[in-house]
Amino acid sequence: MRPLVILVATLIGTALGTPVGGAKAEDASWGCEVLLCAASKNPSWHGVAYCVPPMTRLIAAMKEPGFSWPICHEAKAGKPGRENYEDCPAGTTVGYSSRGDNGWRGEPDRCIKTADVCRSPIERNTNARQSGMTIGRRFGNGRDDCIQQVATPRPRRADPYFFDIPNDQGVKERFWFNLNH
Template sequence: MHRVWQFSIAAIMSTATLSSLTDRAAASEWGCEVLLCASSSEPSWRSIPACHPPMHRLISAMNRWGFSWPTCPEAGTGKPGYEAYEDCPAGWSAASSFENHGGRQQNICVQVRNICDSRSSGRAGCEQTVTMPRPLRRDPYFFDIRQHDGNVTRHWFNLRR
C-alpha cells in the first residue's frame, strides 16, 4: 500500500511539474508574440491581423486582478516601460501641477520669462512663470531591445484597440 501511495505522489508531482513547464512555455510564447507585435511600428500591431489575438488577450488580462505582464525570456526583455508624457519643448522644463498635494507625475511644462525690458531686468517682479499641459505620448509603452551589436533600440507602442 505504501508503494502505491509513493507512486501516486510521484505521478502527481510529475504531472504538476510538466503542467507548470507547459504553462510557462505557453506564457513565454504569448510574451514573445506580444513583444513581436508591440515592437512593430510600420505598420503598428493594429494593422497586422495575426497580432490581434495576443494583443487583445493582453489588454483584457491587464484588467484582471493579479495581472503579470507576459515576458519573452529568449529576447532578454521583461515587462515594458511606460512614459505617459512627451518631452517638453526646448526652453521649457517638466514639473508637477500637484507639488503641494504630493503628486509626483510631471504633467506640465514650465517656463520662466523675463517680462521687463533690459534696463529693468534683475528687479523684483520681472519674472513671469508660464505653464502649459505637457503633451501626452501617442505611444506611451516601450520595449528596449538589445541588438546583436550591443546597441539598444527603443520600440514605442500603445494598447488602444
C-alpha cells in the same frame, strides 16, 4: 522592423530547439508574441492580423487582479516601460499641475518656461495685465525685475509604452507602442 523579425525568429527557434528557418511566429510564447507585435511599426500591431489576438488577450489580462506582464526571456527585453508624456521643448522644464500634502506632486503634465518679463514699473504693469502670472520678483542691480513662469500642457504620447530590445550588437533599441483597441 526587419532586424527585429530576424532577432525574434532566431530567439523563437533557439527556444524551441528548431533551426531559424523552421521557426514560426505562431510557435512563440505569449511574451514573445506580445514583444514582436508591440515592436511592429508599419503597420502597427493593430494592422497585423496575427497580432490582434495576443494583444487583445494582453489588454484583457491587464484588467485582472494579479496581472503579470508576459515576458519574452529569449529577447532579454523584460517588462515594458511607460512614459505618458512627450519631452518638454528645449528651454522649458517639467512641472506639475497639482501638488498635495507630504510632497505629493501628481503627474508631470506641464512644461514650464521661466522668463524675466519686465524691466521697469511701466513694463511690469503692462505685462502683468496682458498675460500670465508673476511668481516672484527679485531685486538687484538697482531695478525691480519680474520673473514669470508660464505653464503649458505637456503633450501626451500616442504610444506611451516601450520595449528596449537589444539588437544583434547588444545595443538596446527603443520600440514605442500603445494598447488602444
